[in-house]
Amino acid sequence: MNNLTLRQLRYFQALAQHGHFGHAAAMCSISQPAMSVQIRELEENLGVTLFERSARKVRLTPFGDELAVRVRDILGAVDELGELARATAGKVPDRLRIGVIPTVAPYLLPAMVTALTRLNPALDLHVRETQTTGLLRALEQGTLDAAVVALPVSHPAFTEVALCEEDFVLVRPAADADKPVPDGEALRRMRLLLLEEGHCFRDQALAFCAAPANMPRDGLDGSSLTTLVQMVGAGIGVTLIPEMAIGLETGSAPVSVSRFGHPAPKRTIGLIWRRTNPLATQLHTIAEVLGSVSRRD
Amino acid sequence: MNNLTLRQLRYFQALAQHGHFGHAAAMCSISQPAMSVQIRELEENLGVTLFERSARKVRLTPFGDELAVRVRDILGAVDELGELARATAGKVPDRLRIGVIPTVAPYLLPAMVTALTRLNPALDLHVRETQTTGLLRALEQGTLDAAVVALPVSHPAFTEVALCEEDFVLVRPAADADKPVPDGEALRRMRLLLLEEGHCFRDQALAFCAAPANMPRDGLDGSSLTTLVQMVGAGIGVTLIPEMAIGLETGSAPVSVSRFGHPAPKRTIGLIWRRTNPLATQLHTIAEVLGSVSRRD
């Protein structure tokens, strides 16, 4: 029968402070009898007398005195909950777990971190880089709050918001710089270096060539765009990379970069999260920030 | 409108633990709708979503997660109140402020402290030594819990309990040891040394002599029994002291101690406290202990 009520503790505190039922009641905006009854019930709940009532004075008993200290702490902590909530409401959360696919992470992460930290300087940002399927699973399990992936995901459990579109560009050995730019058809017949299976970027590139995703290929897969570009520089073949990777990847190898004519291959990068995630509002804010970062405006 | 309820916090904790409304409700012995409603109201109170409800999972939001820690602490502190009360109920309080009159304090205090400490080893004992009027005032103001005084006090605001009775004995110069012991009448005509005004022991001695309390006296007052005995040893006169003072006071001066015949003068030492003091039960226990100490049994 531990029916302690916060209300009772509040009244107790008021009475301890005033030493007068009437005044304490007024402070709590209730009538004096209500105060009397609640104090009595508090005493019954605890099985201890908290106040000594004499004709003109209401005094704390020694135990009441001890209790007052603890009650003050408790009520303080409770009120802090409210303050904390108010301070937190609508704000970007202090901890954000975000996933990014490998063909985006290296190029966007630095700017993303900067932008998100500006949004909330106290931000504790956890980033996880892995392929889309891993990210989706993590989202479902609740170990990620959101993920940056290529759209569309088309999964009913997720909300998706586009961040930016970007073309793919052709990377050839430097010597080929002046040759005509092939279209998808022509590309399929060249030695096209691609990421290993599981990367969505691989599938998108194959789609552009109108080739089946499971087309047999003879050991021309790399595990990162960096590797692919280096292989191109070594004259092994050609490859595609997304626009955002140009700056970081093409400086250190003898390769040339060419844009495709229409229709150019491209991908849409987006932010996704569980549709039921109550942080939806804040995630839209975050998406907006990430979008402007990824579009460099 | 900070209507937070302990009940809501308890339900919140249960739900955070189980991640399932039905199970959490069962744990709290309520129906599932009741749980739903209370959680919703908690969220409304705080203005923040605490749980993410998806079809098969109920998950804490990041803020809910943070809240859970604080709530655990708060509920722990609240439950401690109950335990503390139960542990304290009926026990001698941890802090005891007790007053003692000067003609008792030196002789009884050491034994009192020992006995009370045995009653509650954690006892924080405050002793105040002053004359009866000062003690009564302190009791009224609530700065003392109880006082050891000579009975009766006969004040309706106080409860009094007798601890012991003790005779007064006559202290004369050692040379007078074989003279007959005077009665009250005879005593009045001798050079009787007494405590200064305000001491109840002075009044009791004068009463034995059938002398008015305000009888004019020519500079024969001392401020302590020790002083009086030393004066007697110097041959200045005779005095009365209570039995309990014999051991401590008569060793260091050339005086003789004699008991009176019937009716012997005597006093009753008692413990008093505010009638309204809720510690009455414990104070009776304390009185019992002090009584057996003062009677040396």
Add this chain to the structure above:
DNA sequence: TTGGCTTCATAGTTTCAGGTTATGAATAAC
């Protein structure tokens, strides 16, 4: 001592928070 004043407690009544059961809506699983 008496009558008035202050102050806390008690009683009777009303209101509302919080409980229950019944049912709906959404989604996962078959």
Add this chain to the structure above:
DNA sequence: GTTATTCATAACCTGAAACTATGAAGCCAA
């Protein structure tokens, strides 16, 4: 498509807690 699971909502009911009115006890002044 059908079924099962799970949370939300609705309608209703009960009891906690509020209020007003009144009583009881003690202080104070006449």
